[in-house]
Amino acid sequence: MSAEEIFEKLKKSVIGGKRKDVAALCTEGKGAGIAGKDLLTKGLLPGMEEVGRRFRCEEFYIPEVLVAARAMHAGLEILRDELEKQPAAQVGKVVIGTVEGDLHDIGKNLVAMMFTGAGFEVVDLGIDVPANRFVEAAKERGAQAVAMSALLTTTMVNMEKVVAELRKAQFKGKIIIGGAPVTKEFADKIGADLYAADASEGAESLRAAMAAA
Numbered sequence: 001m002s003a004e005e006i007f008e009k010l011k012k013s014v015i016g017g018k019r020k021d022v023a024a025l026c027t028e029g030k031g032a033g034i035a036g037k038d039l040l041t042k043g044l045l046p047g048m049e050e051v052g053r054r055f056r057c058e059e060f061y062i063p064e065v066l067v068a069a070r071a072m073h074a075g076l077e078i079l080r081d082e083l084e085k086q087p088a089a090q091v092g093k094v095v096i097g098t099v100e101g102d103l104h105d106i107g108k109n110l111v112a113m114m115f116t117g118a119g120f121e122v123v124d125l126g127i128d129v130p131a132n133r134f135v136e137a138a139k140e141r142g143a144q145a146v147a148m149s150a151l152l153t154t155t156m157v158n159m160e161k162v163v164a165e166l167r168k169a170q171f172k173g174k175i176i177i178g179g180a181p182v183t184k185e186f187a188d189k190i191g192a193d194l195y196a197a198d199a200s201e202g203a204e205s206l207r208a209a210m211a212a213a
């Protein structure tokens, strides 16, 4: 199969929630020497985008989205070792989580992988993480950065509380936020240090900010 065919099949398999096919295609692609980043950005992510479009148009409902998310995760697991390949030097420790009330974790997991690949040690708190857990984990683990993800307009507001509590607890590290509804303006408004639109940009800007600090 050509690379283009693999990308196309990957996209269709994510949309169809075909977990085993997604895993097999990622394995085949890797075996054929296709870069993990390409399998991600040309196959998996376009598939999830289409799922989002169909969900918006009410062609898809929660069950279809859930199986697609599961298929996406199966693909990410196959790509994990390549996306997380560490550079020689460690650049710091980052605590990451999806904010309270929010169960979306695909983007957060991708960001965690990219951070690992950029040389960060990642402490992943998972989903639906209340403000106090971000603060406790940052202090207990001695993190130099906190990263938050939100996919809902109703939960992104919880980021503001986390920023306020981190500042109150004298957290001196960087705070980076992201997720589909989040913007640079919002990050500025709530006092977060950094915003990035995607996982690789996030890893790059956090690395740059840490190097400058």
Ligand code: B12
Pocket: 045, 048, 049, 051, 052, 053, 055, 056, 062, 065, 066, 069, 101, 102, 103, 104, 105, 106, 107, 108, 110, 111, 147, 148, 149, 150, 151, 152, 153, 154, 176, 177, 178, 179, 180, 181, 195, 196, 197, 198, 199, 200, 201, 202, 203
């Ligand atoms: C998959 C999905 C689900 C799955 C989640 C499964 C899982 N394990 O994650 C399930 C079915 C559970 C779900 C549930 C719901 N969902 Co939903 N879901 C989606 C969908 C289709 C895809 C999200 C996704 O994974 N995208 C792929 C990843 C890779 O992209 P991403 O998360 O955006 O991450 C990228 C960037 O944002 C960024 N990023 C993300 N986080 C961070 C963090 C940092 C620090 C940085 C730097 C960058 C960064 O990097 C990533 C890419 O590199 C979106 C549609 C969409 N277009 O986003 C709707 C969507 C987010 N969901 C939506 C809704 C409404 C819901 C529900 C309320 C539906 C319901 N009626 O119950 C529930 C809420 C559940 C809850 N409490 O959280 C709406 C949100 C609308 C809004 N603006 O508030 C969306 C936009 C769909 C829509 N158009 O209506 N959903």
